[in-house]
Amino acid sequence: MSSSDTHDGAPKPRRSTAGRGRPASGRGAPADKDIRPPLRRVTALFRRHRRWVVALVAAACLLGAVNVVSPFLLRAIIDRALPDKNAALISYLAGGMIVAALAGAGLGVVTTWLANLIGQRVMHELRVQVFTHLQRMSLLYYVRTRPGELQSRIANDVGGVENVVANTAASAVQNATSAAAVGVAALVMSWKLALICLAVVPLFLLAAIRLGSQRRGIARRRQGQLANLTAIVEEGLSVAGMLLATTMGRRAALAQRFTTESQALADSEMRAAMSGKWLLSTRRASLTMVPAVVYWVAGLAFAHGAVVISIGTAVAFTSMLNRLVGPASALQGLGLQVSTSMALFGRIFEVLDEPVDIVEKPTARALPAVAGDVRFDGVGFRYADDQPWTLDGIDLHVPPGTTTALVGETGSGKTTLGYLVARLVDPGRGAVRIDGVDLRDLRLDAVSGAVGLVSQDTYLFHDTVRANLLFGAPDASQEQVEAACRAARIHDLVVSLPDGYDTVVGARGHRFSGGERQRLAIARMILRDPPVLVLDEATSALDNETERAVQAALDELSRGRTTIAIAHRLSTVRHADQIVVLDRGRIVERGTHDELITLGGRYARLAAGVWGAGPGETPADEAAADPTRTGVRSRPDQ
Numbered sequence: 001m002s003s004s005d006t007h008d009g010a011p012k013p014r015r016s017t018a019g020r021g022r023p024a025s026g027r028g029a030p031a032d033k034d035i036r037p038p039l040r041r042v043t044a045l046f047r048r049h050r051r052w053v054v055a056l057v058a059a060a061c062l063l064g065a066v067n068v069v070s071p072f073l074l075r076a077i078i079d080r081a082l083p084d085k086n087a088a089l090i091s092y093l094a095g096g097m098i099v100a101a102l103a104g105a106g107l108g109v110v111t112t113w114l115a116n117l118i119g120q121r122v123m124h125e126l127r128v129q130v131f132t133h134l135q136r137m138s139l140l141y142y143v144r145t146r147p148g149e150l151q152s153r154i155a156n157d158v159g160g161v162e163n164v165v166a167n168t169a170a171s172a173v174q175n176a177t178s179a180a181a182v183g184v185a186a187l188v189m190s191w192k193l194a195l196i197c198l199a200v201v202p203l204f205l206l207a208a209i210r211l212g213s214q215r216r217g218i219a220r221r222r223q224g225q226l227a228n229l230t231a232i233v234e235e236g237l238s239v240a241g242m243l244l245a246t247t248m249g250r251r252a253a254l255a256q257r258f259t260t261e262s263q264a265l266a267d268s269e270m271r272a273a274m275s276g277k278w279l280l281s282t283r284r285a286s287l288t289m290v291p292a293v294v295y296w297v298a299g300l301a302f303a304h305g306a307v308v309i310s311i312g313t314a315v316a317f318t319s320m321l322n323r324l325v326g327p328a329s330a331l332q333g334l335g336l337q338v339s340t341s342m343a344l345f346g347r348i349f350e351v352l353d354e355p356v357d358i359v360e361k362p363t364a365r366a367l368p369a370v371a372g373d374v375r376f377d378g379v380g381f382r383y384a385d386d387q388p389w390t391l392d393g394i395d396l397h398v399p400p401g402t403t404t405a406l407v408g409e410t411g412s413g414k415t416t417l418g419y420l421v422a423r424l425v426d427p428g429r430g431a432v433r434i435d436g437v438d439l440r441d442l443r444l445d446a447v448s449g450a451v452g453l454v455s456q457d458t459y460l461f462h463d464t465v466r467a468n469l470l471f472g473a474p475d476a477s478q479e480q481v482e483a484a485c486r487a488a489r490i491h492d493l494v495v496s497l498p499d500g501y502d503t504v505v506g507a508r509g510h511r512f513s514g515g516e517r518q519r520l521a522i523a524r525m526i527l528r529d530p531p532v533l534v535l536d537e538a539t540s541a542l543d544n545e546t547e548r549a550v551q552a553a554l555d556e557l558s559r560g561r562t563t564i565a566i567a568h569r570l571s572t573v574r575h576a577d578q579i580v581v582l583d584r585g586r587i588v589e590r591g592t593h594d595e596l597i598t599l600g601g602r603y604a605r606l607a608a609g610v611w612g613a614g615p616g617e618t619p620a621d622e623a624a625a626d627p628t629r630t631g632v633r634s635r636p637d638q
């Protein structure tokens with residue numbers, strides 16, 4: 001289970017900072033960067049399936065042998081059975097050719113089946129490996145990775161390799177063994193003729209090598225362009241992207257970007273399809289010319305009264321060479337496909353090599369009964385080594401069951417502090433502890449079981465209300481689901497819908513209003529029941545009734561839990577056991593509302609500016625406060 005399991009909602013994206021820190025491959029790596037992996041690494045993927053690989057090679061060798069039997073039988077028919085007019089021998093030899101053809105067909109099916117089996121298993125494992133590796137990546141990785149890039153790596157790159165491995169592995173093995181068998185049989189039949197024919201092989205190899213590197217370059221570019229296209233689709237054809245493009249009048253510009261990328265992709269596809277076609281055609285033509293040379297040499301010798309080879313050998317030899325044309329062409333084509341797939345493997349390994357920054361120690365422990373005591377001991381954090389500290393010298397104690405409200409100007413580090421509690425990021429200095437245990441010494445599922453994060457950007461899957469609610473607590477009963485929804489003040493609304501709890505929430509939950517989505521997220525967290533809660537209150541203005549419903553739901557959720565709230569509501573702050581004021585990553589004030597108002601410092605100024613709150617105010621004054629509360633925090637990117 002990942003540490004983000006209890007996190008309700010996707011952490012806020014940061015357009016402005018996406019480029020900072022270590023560049024990730026995912027952030028639009030140059031499309032033509034050479035990332036060819038070592039062959040050893042690719043073959044290692046197949047090692048687990050070596051028994052099947054041995055079976056495949058055995059079947060293919062058998063197929064190759066069966067395929068060269070017929071020319072020998074043909075030679076015997078022409079040179080022996082026909083001159084002797086031996087009917088029995090003719091039937092016997094022709095029957096043998098029919099059996100060989102049938103056996104060849106059967107073995108062809110077996111090799112195809114085996115190759116697909118191996119290919120699909122390897123690709124399935126690779127796909128799962130990429131997905132699970134990416135799942136372990138931290139929040140920061142996702143912030144800096146372009147949307148759509150990872151989908152492209154899994155769908156286009158693994159899919160591309162899959163196509164090559166599964167579909168052409170069979171013909172690779174079949175053709176290689178067939179070509180080898182034909183070579184051996186040709187030497188046995190007439191070594192002189194065979195040597196003449198084999199002389200052209202090095203030329204083919206040279207051509208194949210040159211074409212291979214050309215193809216790899218094209219493949220790398222093409223995959224990069226595919227990723228670009230996927231990213232544009234992901235960004236432009238989502239609810240948020242469509243809204244942005246429409247309201248900003250950028251639909252045409254987006255379509256133009258898509259058109260340009262699509263055209264570039266079409267050009268690459270064209271180049272890929274045509275690369276080396278002339279070379280290939282010339283080579284195929286020269287192969288088909290070889291039989292003419294055989295008849296020429298044998299014919300001239302025969303015309304001059306010398307019998308170099310028998311007519312049967314000449315016919316059988318050329319029929320065997322015909323069997324070489326197919327495999328040789330296929331092999332050269334395969335060489336190109338292998339080059340292409342190596343480029344794709346390179347892109348896949350690049351993702352697999354991305355280091356995981358939030359790791360679980362081998363000695364990590366569980367946390368059986370969590371009291372919910374949260375402590376920051378001298379915590380410092382920065383998003384990259386070359387950046388200033390976002391948080392510094394943070395010493396904070398949040399006793400079990402109490403509420404701490406974080407307030408401060410925008411960019412002061414409140415959200416980052418919340419991320420540290422949920423171990424979405426690790427501190428650079430000091431330690432964050434729950435019940436006295438450093439989060440880095442806990443198992444990741446212990447952290448996600450202990451800390452729940454409700455962010456303002458509620459994330460719901462495109463699934464039913466029930467499935468979304470059960471995401472964090474799959475074993476919860478219908479009664480528990482309903483109780484959670486009642487507590488979150490959303491049950492009545494859900495049951496009033498025609499499909500009730502089976503209503504599909506739509507992409508990212510857009511079938512529901514912002515306030516309803518928040519309450520669904522709160523119900524989901526109530527079901528999950530974490531002892532520690534990080535609450536990022538929404539800044540968006542809700543109407544009074546929704547506001548009250550959300551507030552009641554939040555109160556219900558926080559009850560009995562250690563709550564660290566990034567607070568925007570006066571009620572949250574006023575009732576907090578402790579208010580912590582952050583300024584440029586440092587705690588500058590702490591105390592209760594009344595204490596801090598009396599102090600007359602930064603909090604007092606902030607409270608007066610945002611809520612109009614002054615000394616001695618009662619909670620009832622809240623109703624008169626500015627409901628938008630935008631002064632504390634504004635997010636240009638939301």
Ligand SMILES: Nc1ncnc2c1ncn2[C@@H]1O[C@H](COP(=O)(O)OP(=O)(O)OP(=O)(O)O)[C@@H](O)[C@H]1O
Pocket residue numbers: 014017018020021140143383390408409410411412413414415416417632633634635
């Ligand atoms: N992924 C990131 N990479 C680099 N810098 C970041 C990243 N996320 C946040 N920051 C920076 O860290 C600082 C603190 O950000 P944080 O989101 O914690 O502040 P905040 O108090 O929650 O602000 P707001 O109220 O606007 O949400 C800001 O200067 C911000 O630009």
